[in-house]
Amino acid sequence: MLQNVRWGEPNMVEAERRLLANALLDFSNQRFVLLSEACIPLFNFSTVYNYIMASTKTFVEAYDLRGPVGRGRYNPRMRPQIRLEQWRKGSQWFEMDRALAVEVVADQKYFPVFKRTCRGSCYTDEHYLPTFVSIKFWRRNSNRTLTWVDWAKGGPHPTKFVRQDVTFELLEKLRHGSECEYNGKRTNICHLFARKFLPNTLDRLLRFAPKIMQFNS
Secondary structure, eight states: OOOOOOTTSHHHHHHHHHHHHHHHTSTTOOEEEOOOTTOEESSOHHHHHHHHHHOSSBBOOOBOOOSTTTGGGOOGGGTTTSOGGGOOBOOSOOEEEHHHHHHHHHOOSSHHHHHHHOOGGGOHHHHHHHHHHHHHOGGGBOSOOSEEOOOTTOSSSOOOBOGGGOOHHHHHHHHHSOOEEETTEEESOOOSEEOOBOGGGHHHHHHHIIIIIOTTO
8 A cells, every 4th residue: 555755744653663674584684775766876886785694883973063953943732752862863775784774663662653743844864763872772883874974065955966976076075085983993984875866967977987886805
């Protein structure tokens, strides 16, 4: 049965939980990555696979943001299950292991609170997973996302990249332009994916991929 999903509404997270539930039915699936049609890989398959499978942590971005688009979205009616100091914000684009995926699908304590009280400008997809993971599984989480997004222009949506934006310099920046921690060590490989890339970028991406991303290896 088809169900409508609307941006920012709890039903978007419900859809993510259904995706996880179906993916969990295959016991060979050990890691789960949420991507969209506007996401691109930044490395070849073997690099992405080895990075994810060897990680000792999950990748759910979570941070405490003061102000109207962070703590300002908290609803006091969420108490006592969720307190203001537990409220977190983060990217919708997650990577998690099987153990965490099972917990997300099985959650009957926190998601119903979001479904009941996180409406309108609350944006469940930006707060449910960061809050849930930070409350229960913060020791296993890296507090960062593997999907690079450009928010430099401000507004409710990230930058959309078109054909002429795709350059060697941009792709190298996305691949190695930041520093983070991975399995207790510093690395300059922090993002495995990036968004939002429009369909007209495909031609240039395919031309650059063999040389920059080693997609043929």
